[in-house]
Amino acid sequence: MPTRLFDEVKNEITTILSNLIRINTTNPPGNELEAANYLKNVLSSEGFDCEIIKSAPKRANIITRMKGTGKKPSLLLLSHLDVVAANEKQWSINPFGGLIKDGYVWGRGALDMKGMTTIEIMVYILLKRNDVQLKGDLILAATADEEKGGINGAKYLMENYREKISADYVINEGGGHGITIQNRTIFTIQNAEKGIIWFKVKTKGIPGHASMPDKNTNAIILMNKVIEKLTNYNPQTILPTSLRMFLEKLAINNPQLIKSFSDIIANPPQSDLILNKLAEHYPDLVTEIRPRVKTTITPTIIKGGLKENVLPSECETTFDCRILPGQSSERTLEIIKTLLKDIDSKNIEIEILQIQEPTVSKVDTKFYDTIVSVLKDFKPGCGVTPLLMTGGTDSRFFRRIGSICYGFQPRLLEKSSPRIITREHGIDERISIRNLVFGTSVLYEVVKQFLC
């Protein structure tokens, strides 16, 4: 069956997204209830029964289900309703104005991920309007709180309403967009996520008058050593399966990439040198690869000192550490503790804030093959690759119970670029109307081919 673009829903989908962006769901505090209510109206007017599940005051998730005959597996179209903060002063337009201009819908969440929520809803509506009979259940869930770890969203639903949202397969955020390597489009399907360890290090010193300094008892100077030690730590290179597949797909027809990538695979300890050399020609691509072959440890918040002339007795720094599939948080923390012990064991404390182990979904599935085949119908000659994501998404909760989850927000590149994350969480976030139509059309076809 030939694939086609649903150009006729252009205005409808643009309006839904614009309205959704106008509901400010910056998390914290979230306030996703209003967005969930809006979507309930949209879906109810199309004849769907929706359920709004509140997890806290003004925090809500919306779920609806299209029953299949049970002859095929179930599929969940997942998205989150909350967004990260936007500093209006840095934007050229109001981030919560829902502006439609120059072929784009502008605003916080356009890419991450209200655009995808809208696409999933449109797919849902179109399946019903076209009277498509499904053999597997299709569930739609737009949740709260993803940007703060899903405690009031996916995690809450998983703990309290698992039967309502669990599915054999899940489509979520994290991949789907095309990247270009030498004029060739390669679409990504996110099948793995690095694990997260958020921790805080506290250093202690002795307070006193700053006119009589002592380098050995100053909490800030000690913290300086901590930061230096942890950020200079050079972990071993690891090449998870999805990364190997990613490198292979990127390198097709490119002798220089083929040579560099096979050198890395043959000799992981040399990866820094090989990547440095490759960066001379492919700086953006190397920026994407580096955090995918190693553990990263990055300071993100620092607090210390009380007054201009008082020696600081305390300093604390929060670190964001990301580990690869195959690594464990337990072992990584041991390494971190050993590194800190080398500096000073008495005046350094470590506090764990959050731990999420890495997650992976296999790619030798019929569902993965369906996505690849639909993409090739829409964009003949394109490449498709699994993607290991450096960040985390709600997919982790579903992978833990055995669901196969793919991050797949089908999107053509607005501008030729090998970068994977571009304007998500950034200034002047926007999505083209062309991509809203493309995303809807591709996802519609994927769902139809997989569930019919």
Ligand SMILES: [Zn+2]
């Ligand atoms: Zn997101």
